[in-house]
Amino acid sequence: MSVFFLDKKSILKADTKTLNIALFIFIGLFFSYQYVFSVEIKSKKQFYLEQRPEFIIGIPRGLVVTRLGEIIVCDVKEGNFKIFTSRGYADKKFGKKGYGPDEFSSPWLHDYINNKIIFSDTGTKKVYIYEISKAQTWKKRKEIIAVSVTDLKLLDEERKLLYCSFPLPCLKEKKGSNYVLFLRSIDKKDIDCLLPFHSQFGSNSRPIDFGKLKKFSPAQLPDFIVLPQWKFCDFDSKYYYLVWTGNLEIIRIKRETGRIVFLKPSSSTYIKPKVNGKLRQAYFERRSRDYRNILRKMSWVIKLFVDNNFIGVIYSNYDESLSRWVFYLEILLKNGQVTFEGKLKGFSSDNYLAYFITTKQKNCFMD
Numbered sequence: 001m002s003v004f005f006l007d008k009k010s011i012l013k014a015d016t017k018t019l020n021i022a023l024f025i026f027i028g029l030f031f032s033y034q035y036v037f038s039v040e041i042k043s044k045k046q047f048y049l050e051q052r053p054e055f056i057i058g059i060p061r062g063l064v065v066t067r068l069g070e071i072i073v074c075d076v077k078e079g080n081f082k083i084f085t086s087r088g089y090a091d092k093k094f095g096k097k098g099y100g101p102d103e104f105s106s107p108w109l110h111d112y113i114n115n116k117i118i119f120s121d122t123g124t125k126k127v128y129i130y131e132i133s134k135a136q137t138w139k140k141r142k143e144i145i146a147v148s149v150t151d152l153k154l155l156d157e158e159r160k161l162l163y164c165s166f167p168l169p170c171l172k173e174k175k176g177s178n179y180v181l182f183l184r185s186i187d188k189k190d191i192d193c194l195l196p197f198h199s200q201f202g203s204n205s206r207p208i209d210f211g212k213l214k215k216f217s218p219a220q221l222p223d224f225i226v227l228p229q230w231k232f233c234d235f236d237s238k239y240y241y242l243v244w245t246g247n248l249e250i251i252r253i254k255r256e257t258g259r260i261v262f263l264k265p266s267s268s269t270y271i272k273p274k275v276n277g278k279l280r281q282a283y284f285e286r287r288s289r290d291y292r293n294i295l296r297k298m299s300w301v302i303k304l305f306v307d308n309n310f311i312g313v314i315y316s317n318y319d320e321s322l323s324r325w326v327f328y329l330e331i332l333l334k335n336g337q338v339t340f341e342g343k344l345k346g347f348s349s350d351n352y353l354a355y356f357i358t359t360k361q362k363n364c365f366m367d
Contacts, residue, residue: 049084050084050088050089058078060073061074061075061076061109062108062110062119063109064117065112066132069085070083070084070086071084071086072109072117074108076106076107080093080095081093081095081109081117092136095107099124104119104121104123104124105121106123108121110149110152111154113154113156115131115133117130117132118153118154120146120149120152122148125145126144126146127144127152127161127163128143142186146163148165148166150164150166150230150231151163152233153234159186159187160183161184161186162181162183162240163184163233164182164231165180165231166180167229168180168182170193171191172192177193177196178196179197180196180242181240194240194258195242201246201247202249203262208222221280223275226279226280226283227246227275228245228295229244232245232302234304234305234306237308238256239253240253240255241306243301244301245300245301246273247272248267248301249262249263249265250304250313250336263332264336265313265338266338267315267338269343270299272299273298273300282294299317300315300316301314309334310331310339311334312329312331312332313330313332314327314330315327328341328342329342329343329344
């Protein structure tokens, strides 16, 4: 397991044995209408994340660093959260596998803000908000029904949740309309549908008639069914953002008007996913090994994160020489101009979908 901790001045890189902290330095100058922006990453220090027989991380699904520096890892295998001290020592656990109080079937950690931790449980189709005290006691503040969530952010001051999901019908729109980005009130059942499903595929996409899908033969399955459906979202004071794993285009939605703009970062190392006959056949015949091998020839976006000054996106490429996935970071200005692109050195994984947990205070990257 590897982790990156990121804010305006630092990135934290970790694995189950070691935890490295590195500086993330921003230098910006304003001259007329030109914005000069540079980024540098330097290693600073290293320490260990303790692992012992009763405190082993089985399958990590997200990580956050609290205000006090404690590290919380979501372990979907055991249905719990493992808490480490700021020096990496195993400390406490919260939750367990199950369906009772403070039990979770398949938890995925998404966000942490103002001592509140937010995660979804795909097994129970719910989103949970817990508040964590200084003494590391967890108190449930909210439990909300939400299905097929792939990413989630808490707008704490507004008492709202921004989340993206697999395509779902929108009750406020005409029948047959499916959406992938939603804004939901925490206290009420009000849900705003922000982004139609077809928009995730880019600026040239067209609305999809789901009623016609039954007429397709298996060999004619649409591309969007064959490709992975993971999506990631974030927000700032003016916009909501979304990116689909199969498209480097970042979708920006203005809060006040709902106007959609596509930001198209250029990259010399990004390989846009495309569906061919072999991939479609492997998907239909459920030949998972062949399917994964074809996916390795393409790039996959694994996270989006937004600050007041920049937009960040991370994607993965498979390195045949290492037999591992490697990861690339792009930093964009708010107008979509790429100001930094670089490989995350020393970080690799056997899974293209590593997990990058972002908050407005701290951001954590793990696989």
